[in-house]
Amino acid sequence: MYKVLVTDGISDTGLKALFDHPHFIVDRQPTLPTEELKKIIGMYDALIVRSQTKVTEELLQEASGLRVIARAGVGVDNIDVNAATRKGIIVINAPGANTIAATEHTLAMMLSLARKIPQAHQKTSSGEWDRNSFKGVELYKKTLGVIGMGKIGAEVAKRAKSFGMNILGFDPYLTDDRAKKLGITKASLDLVAGESDFITIHTPLTNDTKGLINEEYLQKTKKGVRLINCARGGIIDEKALVRAVQSGHVAGAALDVFEKEPVSDPELLQNPNIIVTPHLGASTVEAQEKVAQEVSAEIIEIFESQSVHHAVNMPQMSGETQAKMQPYLALGDQIGQLVVQLFKKAPAKIEINYYGDLIEEDTELLNRIMIKGILSYHLSDSVNLINALHLLKEQGVSYNVQKNATNKGFANYMELTISQGDEKAKIGATVLNGYGARIVKINQYRIDVKPEEHLLYIKHKDVPGMIGKVGSLLGDYEINIGTMQVGRAAVGGEAIMVLTLDKTLNTNVLQALNLTVGIEEVQLLELENFIPSEPGQIDPQKVESLL
Structure with a gap:
C-alpha cells in the first residue's frame, strides 16, 4: 500500500482515481501547520500540494519515505526542487490542465476590454445610468496578434477566428505548415505590432521575453491597440504600458498577471482604461479538477509502472554513470545553449553526431541535455529532461542521432547541428584528458575555446x-579579456574570433564593435547555470541541478 498526503484544498472529484485505487491510501490534512507536517511527513510515499504548502529543504529532511511530490497546478515556486532532487524525490506538475481555463479567461478579458464591461458594471451598479461613456468596438474584422503560439495561444486563435477576426501569430517555433493548419498568418513581432488591433501574450517568462513589450515596442504598435496579458507578469513593462495608455496611443489593456503579485501600483489599479484581475487564468472548477486528475493519474503510473510524464526534475543517476558522464553532461548543455544563440532563431531540425569513445556509451541522457539546452532558450524552465522530446515533437522539430566509427582526431567528439531550410549552425566539442571541455569547431571554423559564462563571438x-x-x-x-581564439577557413577570407570575458557587455560596446571596419557580425553568447569545465572540479550536485 502507498500512502498519499494531501495538504491543500484539492478537488475530491479530481482525486477519485487515488481514492478508488486498492493500492493507495489518501490522507487529507488541509491547512496543516508546518511543525505538525514535519512530524508526519516521514509516513508518506507521495505528497500533493497546491500553492499554500511550502515544501522546504527543512521539511524534506523529515521526509524519509517520500518518493513523489505533486503540484496540482503549473508553478512549483513553493517547492524546493533542488532539495527534492538531491533526495531522489520526483517533483511533478500538471502543465496542460489549465489550457482551456486560461484560453477562456483571455477571451473574456478581450471582450471586456472591447466593450468596457467592468467599467460599465461599476457605474451602473452604483446607481448611475450612463449609456454614452462606454462606447466599445467590435472584434469582427479586427486583427488579433498572438505572441506565443503554444497550446494556449493556438486555442485563443481558434476561438478568435469564430468572431471573424484576422489572426497574426508570432512564435519562434511556428512553421508555415502549422500556421496554415491553424488558419492564421505567420508574422514577425514587428508585423504584429504594426497591424494588430488587439495583441494577446502567451509566452513563458524568459530572459528573452522579460520586458518584451517595452516602450520601444509599444511605439511600433498601431494607435488605438489594446493589449491582453494572461501569461506571465514581467513580459510587459508596466510603467511603459501605463505611459502609453495615458498618452492615448494604447486604447486599453487587460492584465491578469503582474511583475509583483499581489499588485498594488495605483497607476495600474486606478486607470479607467486598464482592466485587472487577480491571476485568475486557471481558476475554474473544471481546471482545478483537471489538475488533480492529472497528478493523481501520474502518481499511480509512477508507483505502478515507473512511468513519468511531467517531472520538473530528474531522479539521481547512479554514482558510476554520474562520475563517467559529468563532463559530457555539462558540455552538452553548454553547446545546446550556444548553438541556438548562434542560430538566432528556432530550429526545424536537430542533428547530433558522436565519434570516438562516445559511440560505445548510452547517450540518451546526453541527447536530451543538448535538446533541453536548445529549447530552454525559448521555453525557459518549462522544458526538462523528461519532457524535452515531447516538446520537440510538439514544436514540429525533427531530430536525428548518429554514432560514427570514423575518427575526427579526438578520443571523443560530439557535433551538434541545428538548421532551418538552408540555414544552419554547428558546434563541435570534446573533453580533453587533463584539460577539460573544449569547443573545437564553430560552423566551418576550427577553434579551441574553453566554455565560459560570457563569450564574445566576432566574424570578421x-x-x-x-x-x-x-x-x-x-x-x-x-x-577584461580572459582568452582570445581565432579561426579561419582560408587565408584572406572570412575568419572568426571567440573571446572569453569576465563580465557581460552592454549595448554600447556591442554597437561600437559592430561599427568597426572589417567586422561583419558581433554576438554575445551567455551560458545559464554555468558549470566550470576544469577536470576533477565539477560538483556532482551542480550537474544534478542542470538535470
Whole structure:
C-alpha cells in the first residue's frame, strides 16, 4: 500500500482515481501547520500540494519515505526542487490542465476590454445610468496578434477566428505548415505590432521575453491597440504600458498577471482604461479538477509502472554513470545553449553526431541535455529532461542521432547541428584528458575555446590588425579579456574570433564593435547555470541541478 498526503484544498472529484485505487491510501490534512507536517511527513510515499504548502529543504529532511511530490497546478515556486532532487524525490506538475481555463479567461478579458464591461458594471451598479461613456468596438474584422503560439495561444486563435477576426501569430517555433493548419498568418513581432488591433501574450517568462513589450515596442504598435496579458507578469513593462495608455496611443489593456503579485501600483489599479484581475487564468472548477486528475493519474503510473510524464526534475543517476558522464553532461548543455544563440532563431531540425569513445556509451541522457539546452532558450524552465522530446515533437522539430566509427582526431567528439531550410549552425566539442571541455569547431571554423559564462563571438575579414582593433576597443570600455581564439577557413577570407570575458557587455560596446571596419557580425553568447569545465572540479550536485 502507498500512502498519499494531501495538504491543500484539492478537488475530491479530481482525486477519485487515488481514492478508488486498492493500492493507495489518501490522507487529507488541509491547512496543516508546518511543525505538525514535519512530524508526519516521514509516513508518506507521495505528497500533493497546491500553492499554500511550502515544501522546504527543512521539511524534506523529515521526509524519509517520500518518493513523489505533486503540484496540482503549473508553478512549483513553493517547492524546493533542488532539495527534492538531491533526495531522489520526483517533483511533478500538471502543465496542460489549465489550457482551456486560461484560453477562456483571455477571451473574456478581450471582450471586456472591447466593450468596457467592468467599467460599465461599476457605474451602473452604483446607481448611475450612463449609456454614452462606454462606447466599445467590435472584434469582427479586427486583427488579433498572438505572441506565443503554444497550446494556449493556438486555442485563443481558434476561438478568435469564430468572431471573424484576422489572426497574426508570432512564435519562434511556428512553421508555415502549422500556421496554415491553424488558419492564421505567420508574422514577425514587428508585423504584429504594426497591424494588430488587439495583441494577446502567451509566452513563458524568459530572459528573452522579460520586458518584451517595452516602450520601444509599444511605439511600433498601431494607435488605438489594446493589449491582453494572461501569461506571465514581467513580459510587459508596466510603467511603459501605463505611459502609453495615458498618452492615448494604447486604447486599453487587460492584465491578469503582474511583475509583483499581489499588485498594488495605483497607476495600474486606478486607470479607467486598464482592466485587472487577480491571476485568475486557471481558476475554474473544471481546471482545478483537471489538475488533480492529472497528478493523481501520474502518481499511480509512477508507483505502478515507473512511468513519468511531467517531472520538473530528474531522479539521481547512479554514482558510476554520474562520475563517467559529468563532463559530457555539462558540455552538452553548454553547446545546446550556444548553438541556438548562434542560430538566432528556432530550429526545424536537430542533428547530433558522436565519434570516438562516445559511440560505445548510452547517450540518451546526453541527447536530451543538448535538446533541453536548445529549447530552454525559448521555453525557459518549462522544458526538462523528461519532457524535452515531447516538446520537440510538439514544436514540429525533427531530430536525428548518429554514432560514427570514423575518427575526427579526438578520443571523443560530439557535433551538434541545428538548421532551418538552408540555414544552419554547428558546434563541435570534446573533453580533453587533463584539460577539460573544449569547443573545437564553430560552423566551418576550427577553434579551441574553453566554455565560459560570457563569450564574445566576432566574424570578421581576415586582414591584419583586427585582433588589435578588438582588444583596443574593449580596453577603452574597461572590458577584461580572459582568452582570445581565432579561426579561419582560408587565408584572406572570412575568419572568426571567440573571446572569453569576465563580465557581460552592454549595448554600447556591442554597437561600437559592430561599427568597426572589417567586422561583419558581433554576438554575445551567455551560458545559464554555468558549470566550470576544469577536470576533477565539477560538483556532482551542480550537474544534478542542470538535470
